[in-house]
Amino acid sequence: MMPIARSSRRAAAVSLAGVAALVLSGCGSQDDSGGASGGSVSLGFVNGSNTHFHTCLQKAVEQEAKAQDATVYSANSKQDAGTELSNIEDMIARNVDALIVQTVNVDALEGDIAKAKAAGVPIYLTSVATSDMADVLGAAVVDLKKVGGLDAGWIEKDAAGKDVKVGIVAGAPGAASDLLVGGFQDALPATAKVVANQPGMFNPAKAQDVAENMIQANPDLDYAFVANEEMAFAVRKAFDAAGAEDVKIVSVNGTEEGIAAIEDGRLSATVANSAMTIGRTAVKNAVGLLAGKEGVDKISNIPLVLVSKDNVTEAPQYCPA
Structure with a gap:
C-alpha cells in the first residue's frame, strides 16, 4: 500500500499507502534497456520503489498491458525524485505514447508533468492526483x-473511550507516508495521544530499529500505526522481543501476508488497497483515454476496505498471481 507528500503550490495529492526495478517480461513488455517490439500502444512505466x-503494481501493469496489446518500458526511481525525472526523460526519448508514473513525491510531479507536457507525452498517475x-x-x-483515517477509526472503536498511547512508524518523508500519517492523526480521538512518530523509510530493518527505541521509551504503549505491512x-x-505483545498494530496494504497476520493476531487491522487493481486500472484507462474511448473515467478511485478479524473474507486480492 507504498506508499504522498509535502504541499506545493501546484501539486497536491487528493490521494495512495503505503511504494521494483523488475523487467516487464512476456508478450508486449520490454525492460528499460532495449527497444520496443510488438504492441499497438507503447507505455513508459516509472515505478517509485x-x-x-511496487512489485505487485508492476505485475499488474504487465498483465494488463498484455491484455491491451501494449508494449511497456519499465524504470524504477528508488524513492528519489531526481531519478524519477531522469526516468521520465528517458521514456520520452523512447517516444512512448504515454507515461504511467507512481511518483515518489507529489512535489516532484510539477517537474514531471511540465517535462511530459513539453514533449507532448500524456502522463497517467497512479495512487495520487494533482490539484x-x-x-x-x-x-x-x-x-x-482516508486510509489513515480508517485505521484511526479502528483504534477509536477498540479503545472505547479510554485514554491510550499511540506510536507511529511512518514511511519515507515526502512520499505516501505524509498523507497516510496526516489522515491517521487527524482522525484519532482526543483520548488517543501520539507519543512517538518516526520514519521507518518503508524498510523493515529500519522500522524494527525505530520500534525497539519506541517501546523502550514508551513501555506502556497501547497501539502502533505502521505505514505498510512489511514494516509492520x-x-x-x-x-x-521487548515483551510488548499486547501492543495492537494497525497498518496498510491488505497483502496476502497481511491478511494472514490479521487472522493469527500479529496485526489487528489493515486497510486493503489492491495494488493489482491500481495497476490494471492505470493501464486499461490510459489506453482507453489515449484512444478517446467513451465511458473511461479520467479519475478512478480505488476501493478501500478496513480489514480486521471480523471481515477477513472481504479483503480484495492484492497481488496478481
Whole structure:
C-alpha cells in the first residue's frame, strides 16, 4: 500500500499507502534497456520503489498491458525524485505514447508533468492526483488520508473511550507516508495521544530499529500505526522481543501476508488497497483515454476496505498471481 507528500503550490495529492526495478517480461513488455517490439500502444512505466506494493503494481501493469496489446518500458526511481525525472526523460526519448508514473513525491510531479507536457507525452498517475488535472491524462487514485483515517477509526472503536498511547512508524518523508500519517492523526480521538512518530523509510530493518527505541521509551504503549505491512511485521517482532505483545498494530496494504497476520493476531487491522487493481486500472484507462474511448473515467478511485478479524473474507486480492 507504498506508499504522498509535502504541499506545493501546484501539486497536491487528493490521494495512495503505503511504494521494483523488475523487467516487464512476456508478450508486449520490454525492460528499460532495449527497444520496443510488438504492441499497438507503447507505455513508459516509472515505478517509485521496490517494496511489495511496487512489485505487485508492476505485475499488474504487465498483465494488463498484455491484455491491451501494449508494449511497456519499465524504470524504477528508488524513492528519489531526481531519478524519477531522469526516468521520465528517458521514456520520452523512447517516444512512448504515454507515461504511467507512481511518483515518489507529489512535489516532484510539477517537474514531471511540465517535462511530459513539453514533449507532448500524456502522463497517467497512479495512487495520487494533482490539484490541477488539466495537463494530466488521468489517475488511478487511492485516498491516502482516508486510509489513515480508517485505521484511526479502528483504534477509536477498540479503545472505547479510554485514554491510550499511540506510536507511529511512518514511511519515507515526502512520499505516501505524509498523507497516510496526516489522515491517521487527524482522525484519532482526543483520548488517543501520539507519543512517538518516526520514519521507518518503508524498510523493515529500519522500522524494527525505530520500534525497539519506541517501546523502550514508551513501555506502556497501547497501539502502533505502521505505514505498510512489511514494516509492520518487523515492528511486531521488536515489540514481542521487548515483551510488548499486547501492543495492537494497525497498518496498510491488505497483502496476502497481511491478511494472514490479521487472522493469527500479529496485526489487528489493515486497510486493503489492491495494488493489482491500481495497476490494471492505470493501464486499461490510459489506453482507453489515449484512444478517446467513451465511458473511461479520467479519475478512478480505488476501493478501500478496513480489514480486521471480523471481515477477513472481504479483503480484495492484492497481488496478481
